[in-house]
Amino acid sequence: MKLVRSLKFVGKALLCAGALRLALAFVTAAPGTAAQAAAQLEERKLPMRFSWVACEPNCRGWISAVGIVTSDTPKDFDEFARGRQLSGAAVVLDSSGGSVNDAIAVGRRWRKLGLRTTVGSTIQVPTASGPQAAIAPQAYCESMCVFLLLAGSVRYVPEGAHVRVHQIWMGDRADDARAASYTAQDMMIVERDIGRLAKFTFDMGGTGDLLSLALNVPPWENLHELSRQELVLTNLITTEAVAELLPPLDTAPAAVAALKSKPLQERVASEVPLAPAMLLPVAAKQAPTKTADASLPTGGQAAAAAPQR
Template structure:
């Protein structure tokens, strides 16, 4: 979940195969690329949502500003499928989202075909700093089937063999500094100390910790169990006009795996740790550098 000094670990996620009449966006390769934003139109009678797929880099906040410039995004929903990214830039992006009153969820947008309406498949990943982007939503919903996973801050260029690497006092200062920044952000966004505690207990040589439904509530990452509060229902118009459909969530804009995916998703490959930003927040395009997560 966490990153140090704006360095974050990009983690792999399972591939979701295509259905016969729709294609799930956000493949394994896309999750390893810099985050891209796209507007998913929900035609004909409801508002759409923002699809955010990939890792956060130093350029991501600026790219979101450009994406938002020609759109009315206040109160919109962001659907996340991400392996994390730069800690400082993710926090900057999250603060932008909170200022827009954006709502957040986890999922993969399904391209409409043959006249079908756009849908969201619940089988998606939100890992590392993506968890803090999820936290930035004014309203937050995590569907069954989504995987929200956290882990510890570490130096990104040494995460593959963390116990054998050496560290300087400067390295430790960077980590401590960014833990402090992240803690302030967490409380500003309405999260709890349990989120930091759970993440900081998972070293880089262990598998990421997947948050249970109880832990999603404990950390305040989930604020509603009603999908209708963050996404328009399938058969009615605006979200504002929708009654509470909590009793039948899979009939809303989220679709079950059987509908969205022709085959079962492949098992998750072992996470890979890839540094992607300098301690100052700049992008390292070629080689791993310092702390990340």
């Protein structure tokens, strides 16, 4: 019996430190942040894990989604969501991709719930009142993670976040794609999943530019990091106002609605008062990573884990 494998978007990740405060403002990194970043880097190599991060009284909180999308991820998210009021909540992504079809399934669940999406990693920041949860903006959303980002009803990408794309490929042969052999069945799977991904992209409000940028980068080349202009062109950014991602609990609905009614270019600064910002120094930009680094078995009937570089 032939094994039908699902395609995967996968990529290598490097995690830098930083912080986005609960009060929705960027803050400087604190001692211990580097250790937290290292721990997050290890988590990104594991199957995706969901956790709820509370930030009262400053905001409602957010969902931390860290790791690779596997065949278990849709079920894991359903179990996480059971009994929780997640409608309209924010998802903070730190992922190097994973299974195409399973990510599409999760993305459709998120859109149905009206979840908002961003890129970052949850860390703890020391404050005068004790440790508080914060979001480090210099995280990575690569490969199929980019399409999970697209699933958000509101999409915010902070400065310092890295959003990278490349082609879909057979996950078990992405490590040395040019030397591998492919059958007609393999080509059928590739074309089938490209069609599914295209439909998902347009259903979520993305543009053909996103597909074009991704499908032009083979797995033996560096991932393409989307510029700020490309993030807007592909509709991966719908707002520059942090308050639309994580509106303060005391923000009147009308104030946030007024932000949404304005064109993106006019919403660079929020009209909702925010706490004073202490800007995070942006770390030096890392060189683009190679594709196919963190392959895991995904998409239903996958067998043993693919080798890692």
